[in-house]
Amino acid sequence: MTTPHAQFASALDLPLLHAGKVRELYDLGDRLLMVATDNISAFDHVLTSQIEHKGAVLTQLSLWWFDQLGVEHHVLSAEVPSAVSGRAVVCEKLEMLPVECVVRGYLTGSGWVEYQESQSVCGVPLPAGLTDGARLPEPIFTPATKAAVGEHDENVTFDEIVATIGRADAEAVREKTLAVYATAERIARERGIILADTKLEFGKRPDGTIVLADEVLTPDSSRFWDAQAWQQGKLESFDKQYLRNWLLHESGWDKASDTPPPPLPAEVIAATGDRYREAYERLTGQAFATDGMVPQATATPDRIAAMTRVVVDVMPKPEILDPQGKAVTQALGRMGYEGLTVRQGKRFEVEVDGEVTPDRLEQIRTAAETLLANTVIEGFDVRVESGETSRAEVQ
Known part of the structure; x- marks a missing residue:
């Protein structure tokens, strides 16, 4: 049987506790860092092929479900090292x-x-x-x-x-x-x-x-x-049954043998990834962006200056799609801090080569209004972090 190896150990430089079929667990003292890789398993084998961004889909969809279910769970925060952004959570040791x-x-x-x-x-x-x-x-x-x-x-x-x-x-x-x-x-x-x-x-x-x-x-x-x-x-x-069917009926692989499954062809990898992302999008009602991040965009400031980075702070409506804030609020309550409610937004950075022209910025603003128009978003705030600073808010 094929077994996995740790993919993020060198990038994280944290004590590795366990590398499973899909997830890696790292020691944070009294907490754990749980990372979802792009590995995919079938019939008790970890395949040599990976499904791009699969780990992010699993993590982001789990966070969405935890928030919908309203049950006690192990997630404490989604603020994680940049090497595993979007595909990892900090959770309780259980x-x-x-x-x-x-x-x-x-x-x-x-x-x-x-x-x-x-x-x-x-x-x-x-x-x-x-x-x-x-x-x-x-x-x-x-x-x-x-x-x-x-x-x-x-x-x-x-x-x-x-x-x-x-x-x-x-x-x-x-x-x-x-x-x-x-x-x-x-x-x-x-x-x-x-x-x-x-x-x-x-x-x-x-x-x-x-x-x-x-x-x-x-x-x-x-x-x-x-x-x-x-x-x-x-x-x-909308799961890995498509991949299982290919292995059983088209690949020529004998499930009963000791031979590991063959590498997946490009079309099976792509079709499997499409099914995972469609499951996420149909369930959450949101487009999936790389590693769970909303596509980066900004609104038009009053003045335009040469800049390289624009920061967009997105704030969801209270108690909507906010598993991190809810988890931190619950954790504070368990620690005895009552009357405190945490709201967790998102920070996105847009890097632009060279000067941003009015036409280019208007194009980005239009994209932002389209991509971030959602009933669960309260608003977003835009800050220019290099060059002359301007500010605009869209409600």
């Missing part, structure tokens, strides 16, 4: 529970294989006559073991999870998993996407509180289908 908390609202994948053999999934009996892609009467909790890199996760029964982590924790993660799915399934459905199933992970704080951790509801950990196509009996996915 005692991770050794279980993959899978919830299925639809029958497919390994669940479909198991259903054909036993008319059940992970010990949960299901009605007869279901087909691949069928919606289940109600979502079911179908946990799996959390295997080491290169080894297989295995579906297990709830009783086996009880034996592993104890009944109280097993019942708690089952309840939390089903609750997260119920909220996320509704949100996705409103955006024309079916959340067929998803995998969650949880960790325990020193006081015993169980919180949502790792990534959440991404194309790596979930199956997303186009709702309109599903109604027509087709399973059009």
